[in-house]
Amino acid sequence: xxxxxxxxxxxxxxxxxxxxxxxxxxxxxxxxxxxxxxxxxxxxxxxxxxxxxxxxxxxxxxxxxxxxxxxxxxxxxxxxxxxxxxxxxxxxxxxxxxxxxxxxxxxxxxxxxxxxxxxxxxxxxxxxxxxxxxxxxxxxxxxxxxxxxxxxxxxxxxxxxxxxxxxxxxxxxxxxxxxxxxxxxxxxxxxxxxxxxxxxxxxxxxxxxxxxxxxxxxxxxxxxxxxxxxxxxxxxxxxxxxxxxxxxxxxxxxxxxxxxxxxxxxxxxxxxxxxxxxxxxxxxxxx
Amino acid sequence: xxxxxxxxxxxxxxxxxxxxxxxxxxxxxxxxxxxxxxxxxxxxxxxxxxxxxxxxxxxxxxxxxxxxxxxxxxxxxxxxxxxxxxxxxxxxxxxxxxxxxxxxxxxxxxxxxxxxxxxxxxxxxxxxxxxxxxxxxxxxxxxxxxxxxxxxxxxxxxxxxxxxxxxxxxxxxxxxxxxxxxxxxxxxxxxxxxxxxxxxxxxxxxxxxxxxxxxxxxxxxxxxxxxxxxxxxxxxxxxxxxxxxxxxxxxxxxxxxxxxxxxxxxxxxxxxxxxxxxxxxxxxxxxxxxxxxxxxxxxxxxxxxxxxxxxx
Numbered sequence: 001x002x003x004x005x006x007x008x009x010x011x012x013x014x015x016x017x018x019x020x021x022x023x024x025x026x027x028x029x030x031x032x033x034x035x036x037x038x039x040x041x042x043x044x045x046x047x048x049x050x051x052x053x054x055x056x057x058x059x060x061x062x063x064x065x066x067x068x069x070x071x072x073x074x075x076x077x078x079x080x081x082x083x084x085x086x087x088x089x090x091x092x093x094x095x096x097x098x099x100x101x102x103x104x105x106x107x108x109x110x111x112x113x114x115x116x117x118x119x120x121x122x123x124x125x126x127x128x129x130x131x132x133x134x135x136x137x138x139x140x141x142x143x144x145x146x147x148x149x150x151x152x153x154x155x156x157x158x159x160x161x162x163x164x165x166x167x168x169x170x171x172x173x174x175x176x177x178x179x180x181x182x183x184x185x186x187x188x189x190x191x192x193x194x195x196x197x198x199x200x201x202x203x204x205x206x207x208x209x210x211x212x213x214x215x216x217x218x219x220x221x222x223x224x225x226x227x228x229x230x231x232x233x234x235x236x237x238x239x240x241x242x243x244x245x246x247x248x249x250x251x252x253x254x255x256x257x258x259x260x261x262x263x264x265x266x267x268x269x270x271x272x273x274x275x276x277x278x279x280x281x282x283x284x285x286x287x
Numbered sequence: 288x289x290x291x292x293x294x295x296x297x298x299x300x301x302x303x304x305x306x307x308x309x310x311x312x313x314x315x316x317x318x319x320x321x322x323x324x325x326x327x328x329x330x331x332x333x334x335x336x337x338x339x340x341x342x343x344x345x346x347x348x349x350x351x352x353x354x355x356x357x358x359x360x361x362x363x364x365x366x367x368x369x370x371x372x373x374x375x376x377x378x379x380x381x382x383x384x385x386x387x388x389x390x391x392x393x394x395x396x397x398x399x400x401x402x403x404x405x406x407x408x409x410x411x412x413x414x415x416x417x418x419x420x421x422x423x424x425x426x427x428x429x430x431x432x433x434x435x436x437x438x439x440x441x442x443x444x445x446x447x448x449x450x451x452x453x454x455x456x457x458x459x460x461x462x463x464x465x466x467x468x469x470x471x472x473x474x475x476x477x478x479x480x481x482x483x484x485x486x487x488x489x490x491x492x493x494x495x496x497x498x499x500x501x502x503x504x505x506x507x508x509x510x511x512x513x514x515x516x517x518x519x520x521x522x523x524x525x526x527x528x529x530x531x532x533x534x535x536x537x538x539x540x541x542x543x544x545x546x547x548x549x550x551x552x553x554x555x556x557x558x559x560x561x562x563x564x565x566x567x568x569x570x571x572x573x574x575x576x577x578x579x580x581x582x583x584x585x586x587x588x589x590x591x592x593x594x595x596x597x598x599x
Binding site for chain 2: 123124126127128129130131132133134135136138139140141142143144145212215218219222223226227228229238239242246249250253256257259260263264265266267268270271272275
């Protein structure tokens with residue numbers, strides 16, 4: 001038990017952290033920042049409008065004017081891929097933050113107070129994890145109707161369980177540690193013990209999972225978009241772009257290839273961040 | 288052993304109860320009047336009243352649930368408004384092809400994952416290990432539907448190695464048609480299989496009998512292989528069962544992409560046609576499938592390793 005107090009002083013900032021974390025973490029952060037920057041600056045960097053129909057005609061192969069080619073409506077694919085990054089990064093971010101906050105708080109309460117609340121939370125976790133993630137998300141969106149907002153609702157209803165399970169388990173395992181007993185014997189309030197002493201020690205694993213969850217959400221969002229249940233066209237989103245280009249894949253494979261590569265590359269960087277986080281936690285706090 | 292099995296079976300009951308509540312509540316998520324949503328353009332006041340009556344929408348919610356359970360007990364899960372057929376029949380006739388695809392994909396997934404995981408575990412922290420982990424980290428984010436489309440383009444359209452879609456005419460022809468979809472799903476799940484297997488193998492490498500074996504001059508690969516085989520494939524069962532949800536999710540998407548008439552494509556079609564009863568029932572069936580897989584995993588552990596049933 002090296003680090004209870006060390007971590008309790010607060011989560012390391014990204015800069016301090018990245019000096020201790022290995023290259024995967026730094027590469028991952030850099031990659032995501034570049035993608036976010038390109039997405040934000042797309043209107044400045046590129047001369048095209050993402051929904052402007054090309055007069056030159058559709059399905060042009062990659063060229064100097066259109067590095068990723070054009071789609072069936074003559075729209076510049078690079079432009080659309082970058083604009084879509086805004087939506088897909090948002091899907092990952094919102095898809096992680098809401099369930100992470102909800103799951104961590106619920107898991108913390110369950111692990112700290114135990115008793116009936118923990119029993120109820122435990123059963124709910126068992127039930128929700130019985131459903132395959134994508135199936136339950138699809139089913140909820142099916143009922144609420146297609147669209148991004150309903151996708152977020154579905155993700156929030158389903159994903160918090162994973163975070164709650166992680167934090168609850170961690171909280172249960174540190175509940176009897178000396179620093180927890182010390183905090184209690186000093187007469188601190190439950191809220192103070194939970195959020196100042198317990199939370200910093202149990203939240204790390206939730207962040208690690210958050211990174212793979214980010215990838216999971218992007219994949220789920222793109223899959224829903226692909227089936228016409230997520231973001232609605234003409235808004236550019238990677239899954240929607242793949243669905244729309246699918247009929248032209250034999251003659252113009254670039255229409256499908258580039259949006260897919262965008263998903264792969266983005267997910268790769270996010271996964272690197274997650275691996276880096278996990279490695280660092282293992283090194284700082286070996287079990 | 289028998290006590291363990293009975294105890295484990297009883298543990299399913301609360302989960303099944305919870306799953307039934309979730310599935311029941313699903314239809315209540317429909318904004319507005321579910322009866323109108325279900326009927327869509329066909330909605331006339333008489334039909335709406337009829338559907339309301341059929342679903343028991345006028346009753347208090349707990350009585351609706353009791354009714355739902357009662358109907359379920361009799362095998363009545365409602366009927367499809369789109370196919371005009373009972374949800375039970377519509378789904379059950381599609382289950383064999385889906386299960387075949389899942390099993391096929393799981394086997395292929397292991398065939399891909401085991402060699403890589405073994406190499407990574409034996410040459411731990413070597414360049415090879417890092418390369419394998421990096422490649423599979425990259426592969427985690429490959430969308431299955433995209434991979435399926437690309438593989439179909441390359442291997443079915445360009446090279447004409449595999450049929451383009453459908454389920455074939457039964458027997459070997461069906462397996463032939465399922466090969467490419469199964470390969471897609473296998474590649475989709477292989478990153479998490481490699482990851483889980485690698486860490487479980489590394490755990491084994493640190494165990495006493497491996498140390499003894501190494502001291503006796505046995506090769507690490509032989510030791511790991513004998514571990515995988517001799518211990519009744521427990522690590523493979525674990526890795527697969529943990530990834531059941533991931534596997535089913537991939538299967539649903541891939542069925543739709545390759546036009547395989549299974550439960551997954553039924554689910555997607557039903558969502559698109561707002562066939563709520565079918566969506567509800569397929570969701571239930573897939574959750575029950577996960578529960579059964581977990582149950583069988585636990586029972587397999589108990590059968591293979593007597594310590595499990597003693598610990599209870």
